[in-house]
Amino acid sequence: MTQEITHFTIDMTPYEDRTRFEPMRLKSWPRDDAAWERIQKLKPTLDSLTIDVIGGALQWAVEEGEAVVERMARSSIIREQHDYRASINSIDCDNVTTVSWAATADPIRDTYSLEEILPGDVYIYNDVHGSCATIGHLPDYCIVIPIFGEGRLIGFSQVFGHVTDVGGAVPGSWPIRSTSIYEEGTICPVVKLFDAGRLNADALKILLRNSRFPGELQGDIDGFIACARLMERRVLELVDQYGADVVEAAFYAIMDRCESDARAHALPNIPDGTYVGEDFIEEDGISNKPIKIKYTIHKDKDRMVIDASGTGPVAEGPVNWAMDGRHYIKWLGAFLAGEAGQELLVNEGMGRVMQMMIPPDTVLSARHPAPVVDRMECMLVMINAYTAALAKAHKGNVIAGMMNIQLYGIWGHDDDGNEYLYREIFGAGSGARPWADGTDTVDLVPHSKNLPAEFIEQRYPIVVERVGLYKDSGGAGLYRGGLGYLKDVRCLADGFLSITAYRTVFGPFGVNGGKAGLPGVCWINPGTPDEVKLVHRQQMVPVKKGDIVRITTPGGGGWGDPLKRDPEAVRLDVHRALVSPESARDHYGVVLVDSDDPRHPIAVDTEATADRRRELAANRAPLKLIDRGEAFNKMVEEGLIEVSDYDDLAYDENGNPVG
Structure with missing residues (x-):
């Protein structure tokens, strides 16, 4: 007997009035050129192998171009920490290659007619509120080069990256107290840095004059241009081999493949239904109030719709994000792709499977002149809001919460009077998985790494005293957070x-x-009478010669009942100094004693552990599906925060709520 499956169907009635929401894409560039009809007819005739070869060549061009940036750039945040992204766009400004939060060429099409876009042009911009929602904050300079094949424009190569300084109120161009984008640095609208191959030297002078570190900025821009030119050459090599029409047809076939793969291999793994998830920005740098990001996810067999209604309003401080649903979908699309169980390239095609509905005037839809430099927290919090919703869909079988980027910097002058800015983007612990512990010290920025001590000490008046893991920071669980x-x-x-x-x-x-x-905080001179603990964002706090600055970053959330963790795994964590004996006893119920075995100096007291676990189990509250910690729970109980999952219970191995 065949069981009939009835699919949930999304009710789109609430979304028919599009005036209630921001456009999914602020602007679009539908094709009506002479080549379009040829390309549409050609695309279905391409065999899978040809699409694979062209797609692989494009991906390799991106990786090769990014390697050029790493070799040429001068700023540490670009060269050492890989905070830049390259991509290849079609003529209608769609991402063909894989994206994370890559920009697109839309502002070039928005500024110049097709007749004004010429071979040899190089475009530069960082104008957040004037870039068709493609750039997140002013330190991200973007370079775009048009690609002409067989005498016509067929696409764009593009790269953007976080440069050291673009002016503004503070060194490093990250003013955490800004209330307007005008405080955050030089705003560069889309201009031709090279016009048909001719350098616009005056424009470059203006950009460099407004940076505190013009040499670093010049090196980064040069690296970006070299990257984009290399990608242009690689695409033209494909044109020489296959012809412009075939290459363009492959562009659209690659995007179609993303759509079909996501629909066939990712969507079916999420149960149909409606699920709500929330997470919170702690504060915005100005007001001391949490800001909610809320997602109501509707999912059926054909698509996923994410409704951001209930998200907090535009913030006074610079935590706003000014992009559009199209870019957020490509960002979250990487997490949908994780449901596929196989490699799935995320590009513009993901926007045909996922839709995002964002009301105007929220922290995710800020418009001019809202401050945006610290929009990174929105990026991180929206992942956790998405994860919280999927935790309900999958009955707890998702990766726990994480916050995998922190940023700090020390600015001043060395003994010779030279200005310096030592800045580092740090990772943190990733969330525990339903099958394994989380990963330690992971940076969400792909390919990023911490700065080597040798690099720091040679370049800045800084000595690295210690780098290690933050003991007890990983959330307790059957599987421990990173x-x-x-x-x-x-x-x-x-x-x-x-x-x-x-x-x-x-x-x-x-x-x-x-x-x-555990949260991550900063100390000055920890463990001394002069100790200062710093929470939230802090700007231009004085430090003296000889001071120790300690940075800690958060641990990932735990997964599953901590009292079910293998006592031997807890013992090993204590032995490796990842977990303290006190945490072992209080959170995992594991009692450890000294051992005479020199290879294993501590051992599990089996009987005392069994007693301790029974004691903890008898006196604890029911386990939660989402446990946000004591500080958060206190704010909920005081009525300062509302969250939908506060009383949701954890699930057992049979998918039933516990408690």
Whole structure:
């Protein structure tokens, strides 16, 4: 007997009035050129192997171009920490290659007619509120080069990256107290840096004059241009081999493949239904109030619709994000792709499977002149809001919460009077998985890494005293959350410390009975009478020669009941100094004693552990599906925060709520 399956169908009635929501894409560039009809007819005739070869060549062009940036760039945040992205766009400004939060060529089409776009042009911009929602904050300069094949425009190569300084109120162009984008740096609208191959030297002078570190900016721009030119050459090599029409037809076939793969291999793995998820920005740098990002996810067999209604309003401080649903979908599309169980390239095609409905005037839909420089927290919090919703869809079988980017910097002058800015983007612990512990010290920026001590000490008046794992930071669970960083640096000159820290009060949430990870905070001179603890964002805090600055980053949330964790795994964590004996006893119920075995200096007291676990189980509250930690729970109980999942229970191995 065949069981009939009835699919949930999304009711789109609430979304028919599009005036209630921002456009999914602020502008679009539908094709009506002479080649379009040929390309549409050609696309269905392409065999899979040809699409594979062209697609692989395009991806390799992106990777090769990014390697050029790494070799040529001068700023540490670009060269050492890989905070840049390249991509190849079609003529209608769709991402063909894989994207994370890559920009697109839309503002070039918005500024110049097709007749004005010429071979040899190089475009530059960073105008957040004038870039068709393609750039997130002013430190991200973008370079775009048009690609002409067989005498006609067929696409664009593009790269953007986070440069050291673009002016503004503070060194590093990250003013955490800004209330307008005009405080955040030089705003560069789309201009031709090269016009048909001829350098616009005056424009370059203006950009460099407005940076505190013009040499670094010049090197980064040169690296971006070289990257984009290399990608242009690689596409033209494909044109020489296959012809422009075939290459363009492959562009659209590659995007179609993303759509069909997501629909066939990712969507079916999420149960149909409606699920709500929320997460919170702790504060915005101005007001001391949490800001909610809320997603109501509707999913049926054909698509996923994410409704951001209920998300907090435009913030006074610079945590706003000014992009559109199209770009957010490509960002979250990477997490939908994770449902596929196989490699799935995420490009513009994902927007045909996922839709995002964002009301106007929210922290996710800020418009001119809203401050945006610290929009990174929106990027991180929206992942956790999405995860919280999927935790309900999958009955707890999702990765726990995490916050995998922190930023800090020390600015000043060395003993010779030279200005310096030592800045580092740090990772943190990733959330525990339903099958394994989380990963320690992971940076969400792909290919990123912490700065080597040798690089720091040779370049800045800084000594790295210690780099290691932040003990006990991973949330307790059947599987433990990954640990964050602990880093101590000593100042060799007076200066000023700025930190952009996320999750300094609320830890990343645990899932399905797992506990929240520890927040990450900063200290000056920890463990001394002069100790200062810094939470939230801090700007230009004085530090003296000889001071120790300690940075810690959050641990990932735990997954599952901590009292079910293998005692031997807890013992090994204590032996490796990842978990303290006190945490082992209080969170995992594991009692450890000294051992005479030199290979295993501590051992599990089996009987005392069984007693301790029974005691903890008898006196604890029911396990939660989403555990956001004591500080968050206190704010809920005081009526300062509302969250839909506060009383949701964890699930057992049979998918039934526990407690």
